[in-house]
Amino acid sequence: MAMRKPAIWGATLCCCALGASLAACVPEVEQETTESSQSGAVELAGGEKPAAGLEEIQEEMTDLCEEYAPTIETLEDGRQVQKVPDDAGGSAFWAFPTAYNLYYLNAENRGCESCHQDGLIDVLEKLPIRHWDLENGLDTNTDVTNCVICHDETTGETLVGPYQFGNLIRGIHSKESFKGDCMTCHAVTSDGTGMQLWEEAKYDAFNGMVDVANVQGEFTYDQDTIAGDTVEMTKYAGPDSEPLDKAYQEEPVDTSEYEDWSIAVTGMLDNPKEWTLAELIEQAPSKTTVSTMQCNISGTGSEWIVNAEVKGIPIEWILEQAGVQEGATTITAHDAEGWGTKGPTSYGSGTSIEDCLEAGGLLIYEINGRPLTRAEGFPCRMWWPGHAISNSGRWVSEIYISNDPYHLLDGEGLKGEPSTAGHWHPSKETDVGFANKPVTGIMGTPEGLIIAPGEKYEFEGYAYAMDEQVTSVEFSMDGGETWTSFDTSDSDKYRWVYWHFTWTAPEKETGGYVLQVRATTDNGRVSYEPDQVMVNVKQMS
Incomplete structure (x- = not known):
């Protein structure tokens, strides 16, 4: 069974927060032990089984199944969940029931949620150091495979060394407060290739799973x-950013600030321009549209994605007023602190002029019928469909036109694939890219x-x-x-x-x-x- 989510590139801020703070929430896990003789033989409880008829044996096994029945939980909305399937039989007495999943596999005491019973989102919320919020109102299932989106040693250019998933998690769980063992978190492969995360291997390990070929529906x-609570999912600027400081303080927005917010259009132009946002809203045509944005590190089943109705000023109109010169290829958004600067080492917040116009790029000031929040980029941000939201710069104070080649391919997804080197996910022969x-x-x-x-x-x-x-x-x-x-x-x-x-x-x-x-x-x-x-x-x- 395939792993639930891919290991892909991540953000250094996210990784540093998790690496520095998970240690504070390592649970107390009691581990059952058995005494052994000096020869090393383990003494098992129960002793020899007396002679019994088949009916009596079936009754014994049925009682064991009832004792080790999977837990059923009722959710707040009344739905019920059972995270371990019922056993389907298949014991030494083939037709009789078995307690394989709980008695033998101990399945409910394995994996992250066996300790963190309120889920990993709850763990992140209780960390002493702030961690990016992985939820965005989409109601997907978050498990440990989301962690390797950032904490992977094989796919991120900046995520090597101290942020490696294996070293990080093993180090945290080697502390005295953790009383589990290797099998609390892992499953052992049958082909000798090593260990897998329990969340990755559990479906293949469970008894009672049913396959359906060519499923129909x-x-x-x-x-x-429209879904997704926010579009603030953008790599943050440095600590000296005034807009970001206001965002962290959750300072309410005031649209009267439109009067004082200046936006310059500079670079390879015949007629460079500067307006206040209020002037632009008054003079320019507005456009309302529905489109999708996702973070460049949002992977399978993740929630850093949104489909939203946005309102803004067409970039095409802005460029027509400024007159783009021949040879210009790139449009880049800068904020008041210089976020999105020019050059190969800057954080990408640009795209080609051609792509921007084809996608209907906007300078937006409303989302889903309301002003942007501070964290979303109030008073205005770029909106470039077809690219990662990291390209759609927030707090825009300058639109720069150039022939800069560095930002032409920004935000097209995460290239590269996991390998077997130091990583728990097997490599795959693929040309996905x-x-x-x-x-x-x-x-x-x-x-x-x-x-x-x-x-x-x-x-x-x-x-x-x-x-x-x-x-x-x-x-x-x-x-x-x-x-x-x-x-x-x-x-x-x-x-x-x-x-x-x-x-x-x-x-x-x-x-x-x-x-x-x-x-x-x-x-x-x-x-x-x-x-x-x-x-x-x-x-x-």
């Missing part, structure tokens, strides 16, 4: 669904959701590919052996494909079912990793 999609394009996510389906036999259930989520068109969304229920494809070739590449897949749970075959989703693009790309979620088909009394 009803598929629809739209591109107008991007770790998160196209990207998919499953929204609103909690891990282990219980679905009644015969019930129709509607999965939903997103697919997006930045500057490429999503031409199909595909589903699998047999670990990626077969895929059922649905055509989306009439979609707009600048807005996500918000899909719905209605599946009918089998009437008779209960157990755990894992739905995977991936997407393809008009350039032939296939999602590097699918998103996935397990549901339990089970009749509740």
